[in-house]
Amino acid sequence: MTLLSVKGLTKNFGGLCAVSNVSMEIGEGELIGLIGPNGAGKTTFFNLLTGVYEPSEGTIELNVNGKMTDIAGMKPYRVTQLGLARTFQNIRLFKSMTAIENVKIAMHKDIRYGSLSAILRLPSYYKEEERVEREAQELLKVVGLYEKRNERADNLPYGEQRRLEIARALAARPRILFLDEPAAGMNPQETASLTQLIHQIRNDFRITIVLIEHDMSLVMKICERIYVLDYGKCIANGTPQEIKNNEFVIKAYLGEEI
Numbered sequence: 001m002t003l004l005s006v007k008g009l010t011k012n013f014g015g016l017c018a019v020s021n022v023s024m025e026i027g028e029g030e031l032i033g034l035i036g037p038n039g040a041g042k043t044t045f046f047n048l049l050t051g052v053y054e055p056s057e058g059t060i061e062l063n064v065n066g067k068m069t070d071i072a073g074m075k076p077y078r079v080t081q082l083g084l085a086r087t088f089q090n091i092r093l094f095k096s097m098t099a100i101e102n103v104k105i106a107m108h109k110d111i112r113y114g115s116l117s118a119i120l121r122l123p124s125y126y127k128e129e130e131r132v133e134r135e136a137q138e139l140l141k142v143v144g145l146y147e148k149r150n151e152r153a154d155n156l157p158y159g160e161q162r163r164l165e166i167a168r169a170l171a172a173r174p175r176i177l178f179l180d181e182p183a184a185g186m187n188p189q190e191t192a193s194l195t196q197l198i199h200q201i202r203n204d205f206r207i208t209i210v211l212i213e214h215d216m217s218l219v220m221k222i223c224e225r226i227y228v229l230d231y232g233k234c235i236a237n238g239t240p241q242e243i244k245n246n247e248f249v250i251k252a253y254l255g256e257e258i
């Protein structure tokens with residue numbers, strides 16, 4: 001089943017065409033890689049899908065209860081409500097909050113008590129707070145940060161901050177998770193364990209994942225399909241094997257190992 005359908009997506013910044021006529025079909029449960037040299041337009045593409053930018057041209061349709069719905073230009077909070085969550089290339093945690101507070105704050109959209117219950121501290125308030133606490137703890141276990149749940153986010157090593165961002169994105173119960181360079185700044189061991197984690201999340205949470213990544217070992221190991229951007233254009237898409245052998249891709253990465 002098609003979950004997200006992107007057609008002819010284009011974004012111009014003045015005279016620069018950062019994303020040019022890109023189309024992409026994403027099926028439910030797929031794990032898709034988006035690669036390309038620096039400045040190819042990958043983050044801009046994510047920003048268009050998650051409502052940060054309005055497209056200059058093109059359509060973005062999300063399957064909402066079986067109906068393809070145009071989400072292009074919708075506000076980011078609305079896009080999140082419809083089931084798209086993301087992490088950022090430059091980590092955006094609440095630095096002075098603890099790990100668990102960072103996860104809990106992302107659950108606000110489905111908190112089930114009213115403001116009156118909160119002010120009067122009614123039983124429904126405590127019950128709901130317990131549920132949120134329990135779910136946040138479970139998510140921290142998934143990403144391997146349960147023991148560090150009470151540490152401030154900015155005291156965590158870089159690799160753990162990236163994992164915390166993933167837990168926070170999962171707290172929004174997404175249908176599609178967009179990961180922007182999740183392995184950036186990680187050493188080879190951290191990257192290997194992150195690779196496993198992403199695979200496990202896709203299988204356990206039964207969600208669709210699209211990731212931007214420069215680490216080819218990660219991309220080639222877990223992505224079922226890969227799209228390649230170069231100067232804003234999609235120059236190839238296919239299985240990891242097809243991408244490895246694609247002459248346009250080899251040219252775009254001239255001299256680099258794919």
Ligand SMILES: Nc1ncnc2c1ncn2[C@@H]1O[C@H](COP(=O)(O)OP(=O)(O)OP(=O)(O)O)[C@@H](O)[C@H]1O
Nearest residue numbers: 013016018036037038039040041042043044045089
């Ligand atoms: N808000 C903006 N205003 C003007 N130009 C922008 C803006 N955002 C991105 N660009 C330009 O658009 C092009 C694509 O940038 P983008 O960040 O999407 O590339 P990328 O593939 O994610 O790169 P990297 O791998 O280095 O993160 C670049 O030339 C960038 O300078």
